Amino acid sequence: MEIASLHEIFLRSKGVVTDTRKIEENNLFFALVGDHFNGNEFAVQAIEKGACFAVIDNANYHIGDRTILVQDSLKTLQELAKYHRQHLxxxxxxxxxxxxxxxxxxxxxxxxxxxxxxxxxxxxxxxxxxxxxxxxxxxxxxxxxxxxxxxxxxxxxxxxxxxxxxxxxxxxxxxxxxxxxxxxxxxxxxxxxxxxxxxxxxxxxxxxxxxxxxxxxxxxxxxxxxxxxxxxxxxxxxxxxxxxxxxxxxxxxxxxxxxxxxxxxxxxxxxxxxxxxxxxxxxxxxxxxxxxxxxYTPSNNRSQIVEKGKVKIILDAYNANPSSVQAALNNFADLEQKNKAVILGDMLELGAEAATEHQNIVDQLSEHGIENAYLIGENFYKTKGSQLKFKNFEEFKEAFPRTLKKNKDDLFLIKGSRAMALERTLELF
Missing domain, CATH: 3.40.1190.10 (Mur-like, catalytic domain)
Known part of the structure; x- marks a missing residue:
């Protein structure tokens, strides 16, 4: 099917959906394929849930007039988006x-x-x-x-x-x-x-x-x-x-x-x-x-202020890399609060630079005089420093409540890569 014809179908639809759990009546479903999923397998389900058409790229899942067979569903989605952008x-x-x-x-x-x-x-x-x-x-x-x-x-x-x-x-x-x-x-x-x-x-x-x-x-x-x-x-x-x-x-x-x-x-x-x-x-x-x-108020774990009793938390756990962690620590060190602590999770996708960059962050903690620091993850665990280190979140989860009660810190910075999911820490306060 030509992109112009598919665009006409799109304009009559209620919009594109790639997840059958979000299907609404008259949606246009695109069956995308990834490493761990095959959207073609859900084409029938999409139509049963109310999709007007399902765009597929595997002929084995063709079920008649309601499926549109293309060579590559993802590429077709991208071409449709470009065509629509030019149309508007x-x-x-x-x-x-x-x-x-x-x-x-x-x-x-x-x-x-x-x-x-x-x-x-x-x-x-x-x-x-x-x-x-x-x-x-x-x-x-x-x-x-x-x-x-x-x-x-x-x-x-x-x-x-x-x-x-x-x-x-x-x-x-x-x-x-x-x-x-x-x-x-x-x-x-x-x-x-x-x-x-x-x-x-x-x-x-x-x-x-x-x-x-x-x-x-x-x-x-x-x-x-x-x-x-x-x-x-x-x-x-x-x-x-x-x-x-x-x-x-x-x-x-x-x-x-x-x-x-x-x-x-x-x-x-x-x-x-x-x-x-x-x-x-x-x-x-x-x-x-x-x-x-x-x-504008930040949300979704991005520099949010969260209060747990008398403890104030800067929750910045959506993502982390060396540049953003250094900036967050510089700012945190400048805040006037006396009893401060940081909880840092591994920075991921650093490749061969992982060891060096994690050690640089540990050194920066010492330079700022931030004594109460909890470091979570295999990369931080291998660094040299006096900070408390934990191989994984489960180890940290077991130890943190005891140290929290002992140290009585009232301002925390929580930051780590998305895969570390450090927003889980809030449950421990």
């Missing part, structure tokens, strides 16, 4: 980076929604499946799209750009994330910059942080840029943004407007500044920008 023709801002993508995306969505009917990436749907699903969630009423792009190997951002065809772009930063796939920090920079390459080749606009030397160097010859700086009176900045407070919540000033936020950590300054920068570019009223950012 709306402006799209893409963002990527090592840290802060999702928080920045949520802030951008909040600000842009003050002027446009905006659709943004839901949760963390930022890969070769998530980006197409995000594009297909947009319709004729959508006025602006915000698409988050994640990557763990080279050429992935380039591929996602070819699907989303962004008009605007922003890279949060370049850090030590997914080193196993990228090979080195230089590999990270090269891969994330694929967004810049796409935008420059198509003469599109780039938002950037003037104080990031890597971004400045890469954009020296590109004229369609709009930049921000956190240094007072930076003459090259298109908008002046000043930091005013970081104890514990971040506040900023831009022009004559002060914004008090629900975000913790100096690492969030650039995330906020990017949202202000984009809002300013699209001439969104300053008070609307202030309301949007002030009302």
């Amino acid at each position: 023709g709306l402006p799209i801002l893409a963002l990527t980076g090592s840290n802060g993508k999702t928080t920045t995306k949520e802030l951008l969505n909040a600000v842009l929604s003050k002027k446009f009917k905006t659709v943004a990436t839901t949760g963390n749907l930022n890969n070769h499946i998530g980006v197409p699903l995000t594009l297909l969630s947009m319709d004729q009423s959508t006025e602006f799209g915000v698409v988050e792009m994640g990557a763990n190997h080279a050429k992935e951002i380039e591929f996602l750009c070819d699907i989303a065809l962004p008009d605007y772009g922003y890279i949060t930063n370049f850090g030590k994330a997914h080193l196993e796939g990228f090979g080195s920090l230089e590999g990270v920079i090269h891969a994330k910059s694929e967004l810049y390459q796409h935008l420059i080749e198509h003469e599109k606009t780039i938002f950037y942080n003037l104080e990031d030397p890597i971004q400045k160097k890469k954009l020296m010859t590109h004229t369609k840029v709009y930049g921000f700086a956190l240094t007072k009176h930076n003459p090259a900045s298109d908008i002046k943004i000043e930091l005013t407070q970081n104890h514990p919540f971040v506040s900023v000033h831009f022009n004559d407007t002060e914004i008090r936020t629900n975000l913790i950590g100096s690492y969030n300054f650039t995330n906020i500044a990017a949202a202000i920068c984009v809002g300013s570019y699209f001439k969104i009223d300053e008070q609307d920008i202030k309301v949007a950012i002030s009302n």
